[in-house]
Amino acid sequence: MDGGHYGPMDPRALLDDWLTSGLLRPSTIGRYQPQVDQWLTWCEQRGIHPYNITIHHVAAWSAERLAPHLDGRPFNGPDDLAWLAHNAPDVAGTHDGFITALTGYYTAAHNHGLITGIPDLGDLRSGVDRDSGEPKKLNAREKAALLACIGMWGPEEARHYRRDRLIAYLLLERIRPGEIIRLDYRHLHEQPDGGYRVYGPDYDFEAFGEPADLDPLTGAALRDYLPHRPTPAPGAYQLILGQGGRPIVSRYPNMLVRKIADLHPILAQRQPPVTADTIAHTGLWDTPDTE
Numbered sequence: 563m564d565g566g567h568y569g570p571m572d573p574r575a576l577l578d579d580w581l582t583s584g585l586l587r588p589s590t591i592g593r594y595q596p597q598v599d600q601w602l603t604w605c606e607q608r609g610i611h612p613y614n615i616t617i618h619h620v621a622a623w624s625a626e627r628l629a630p631h632l633d634g635r636p637f638n639g640p641d642d643l644a645w646l647a648h649n650a651p652d653v654a655g656t657h658d659g660f661i662t663a664l665t666g667y668y669t670a671a672h673n674h675g676l677i678t679g680i681p682d683l684g685d686l687r688s689g690v691d692r693d694s695g696e697p698k699k700l701n702a703r704e705k706a707a708l709l710a711c712i713g714m715w716g717p718e719e720a721r722h723y724r725r726d727r728l729i730a731y732l733l734l735e736r737i738r739p740g741e742i743i744r745l746d747y748r749h750l751h752e753q754p755d756g757g758y759r760v761y762g763p764d765y766d767f768e769a770f771g772e773p774a775d776l777d778p779l780t781g782a783a784l785r786d787y788l789p790h791r792p793t794p795a796p797g798a799y800q801l802i803l804g805q806g807g808r809p810i811v812s813r814y815p816n817m818l819v820r821k822i823a824d825l826h827p828i829l830a831q832r833q834p835p836v837t838a839d840t841i842a843h844t845g846l847w848d849t850p851d852t853e
Contacts, residue, residue, distance in 0.1 A: 571674060571676060573602050573605075573611075573612040573613065574599075574602060576667070576670060576671055576674065576676065577595070577598050577599065577602065577667065579670070579674075580666070580667060580670040581594065581595055583670075593659060593663065594663040594666065594667075597659065597660045597663040597664075598663050598664065598667045601620075601623060601660075601664060601667075604623050604626075605619070613671060613676055613677050615681065616681070617681060617682070617683060617685065617686065620661075620664065620681070620683055620686055621637070621686060624637065624657065624660070624661075624686060625637035627657070627660075628646065628653070628657060631646065631650050631653045632645070632646065633649070639685075640685070643686070643687070643688040644688070646688050647688040651812075651813065654688035655688075655812060657688055658687050658688055658740075661683050661686050661687050664681075664683060665680070665681075665683055668680050668681055687740070698834060698840065698843075699840070699843055699844040699845075700836070700840060700841070700844045703828060704828055704829060704832065704836075705844060707826045707828045707829050708730075708822070708823075708826075708829060708836070708841065710826065711822045711823070711825040711826050711829065712727055712730045712731070712822065714825060715727055715730070715822055715825075719821070719825075720821075722790075722804070724783070724786050724787040724790050725787055725790075725791075725802060725803075725804075726818050726822075727783045727786075727787075728780070728783040728784055728786075728787045728802070729742060729802060729814075729815055729818060730818070730819070730822060730841070731777075731779055731780040731783045731846075732745075732780060733815065733819070733838055733841040733842045734777075734780070734841060734842075734844070734845060734846040735774060735776060735777065735780055735845075735846060736842055736843075736845050736846075737762065737774070737842065738838075738839070738842050739812075739815035739816060739838040739839065739842065740812065741762055741763055742802060742815055743800065743802060743809060743810055743811075743812060743814070743815065744763040744800065744809075745760060745762070745763060745800065745801040745802065746761070746763060746799050746800065746801065747791075747794075747799050747800065747801045748799055749761035750784075750801060753775070756781070757775060757776060757778065757781050758775075758776045758780075758781050758784055759773050759774065759775050759776070760773070760774055760776060760801075761773050761774075762774065777846055777847070779846070780846075791803060792804070792805075792806070792807040793807045794807045795807040795808045815838040816837055816838040816839075818838075819836055819837060819838045819840075819841060820835070820836070820837075823835070823836040
């Protein structure tokens, strides 16, 4: 990260302080502690101060951990992460967990004034629907076809079609698929005008990020979904729930998008294929290219 500076708290003391701050659940602490500890050990072995790193250091650390799972491929960027997400989704999910843990750790470092900026490690997340390079936005015709397909998605297509339509509209709100599955029902607030405000998830369910005022189209889909939202399983606070009131799997938004896209030839035959990231990158009201 650029412009870091060393403060009075050493990196391992920061880790202990962060983990015992009361913001994290015990199960989360159990995951994050060994992940960040492994990172700090890696830095120590190479004489790198953890408060003065770049994304390239994290990429090198990731490459060493992921090498046994890449089938001889080098670890050079999004194409390799996409390959990992497709061929070893469990490994990809664990890797993304490491990146989440580091993001939380460096957020705590920034909050303590130990560094001047939080490193943006988003490019090191695998994501189950990552495109190589920036996802290409839908053009005007494709977006019109998508909106028509969302409207057509009903009980004939899926038992939980209300939930599916809400996911599609949330993607069009530019909420990434990995964030949608983590949206916390407790951070959803109805506004005096009948609209809804939702706070995006931060590095853990106990925290929350920036608020978003949902478009009326999304608000209508949300209002339609809430009476039919499954009874949550114990400890499940996610807005989007699946079988048995448990959270949906990370692959679901992209699987859903592919099924919706198959309803219309313009979308079904599109190259590159329509993914959840494509829709989130397009947005609801931005005027897309007409190509």
